[in-house]
């Protein structure tokens with residue numbers, strides 16, 4: 175058995191649901207990890223012996239961020255589109271086709287290399303679990319390939335053949351839905367845990383309620399869990415559909431009416447509302463009303479939606495600072511939503527909380543308090559903690 179003691183933790187934020195704000199904070203704590211799982215938590219002074227000892231010098235330890243919504247398998251660049259949006263051009267989902275063309279034209283090795291560098295980037299910012307969607311292939315072979323490449327890096331892979339209607343099917347929407355729910359789903363399912371759909375009547379490129387329902391039902395029949403992109407660009411059927419079909423998550427939730435909020439509150443044990451404020455920032459759109467959701471009793475999560483069009487950022491700390499500054503969450507609510515909340519949206523209880531028996535996904539903050547995640551926006555204070563070497567050096 176291989177054991178590591180992480181000692182000298184000034185503030186251990188367990189997010190275990192206890193204490194003020196559910197953060198379960200312990201001061202001057204230590205954690206012992208055995209074979210990758212948490213075996214002991216207690217005062218640093220009482221820590222048992224272990225093979226490796228890492229003293230974090232009074233820093234903060236938090237559960238590694240769970241980024242439960244990303245589109246990381248892609249090639250190409252859409253910087254010019256971003257600049258156009260900043261000068262007033264609205265977003266309608268049309269730019270996705272640009273990334274589809276670039277991704278199709280890129281070889282497997284290069285796509286895997288690009289993905290690996292993005293995974294390094296998010297670990298360096300404290301993320302230890304990432305969900306990755308396909309959706310920039312939109313052919314049978316390209317969707318299966320995107321998921322196969324994503325599977326090398328995470329078990330949380332999502333088939334998003336229903337991202338947009340590809341250009342070659344513009345005149346045959348029904349034909350594309352048949353493809354997605356038939357042979358494309360068959361080819362993708364072995365490499366996917368989830369299926370997702372961009373349900374958005376306000377985009378001519380996305381899917382309406384009937385099409386989205388067909389996609390999700392076929393996915394459920396193939397054994398996949400359900401996720402939905404819904405209510406992003408305007409009011410729509412995405413939330414109601416997600417709740418009706420028992421989806422684990424409905425993501426964006428920017429435009430909600432009272433019935434949507436009520437449905438989400440009633441389904442809080444099943445369906446999480448995943449908020450993606452980086453998208454609102456990068457598209458100059460109004461933010462979702464997170465406070466309204468929390469006061470109604472809705473389960474919320476935070477994620478990046480990292481993608482080359484509407485939010486090319488893999489930074490969960492930045493998402494937390496946006497959630498606090500722009501959506502009115504407290505730093506505690508935002509941190510909980512980015513860890514335990516997003517783990518729940520993936521129906522995982524082994525991550526997102528530092529409790530005995532859970533995976534030892536620890537992230538460290540170069541700060542005296544987790545408040546610094548929101549208080550120091552843009553400053554690289556968070557990183558995933560490596561447990562294999564005693565390389566952590568105390569502060570000078």
Ligand SMILES: [Zn+2]
Pocket residue numbers: 243244245403479481
């Ligand atoms: Zn997305």
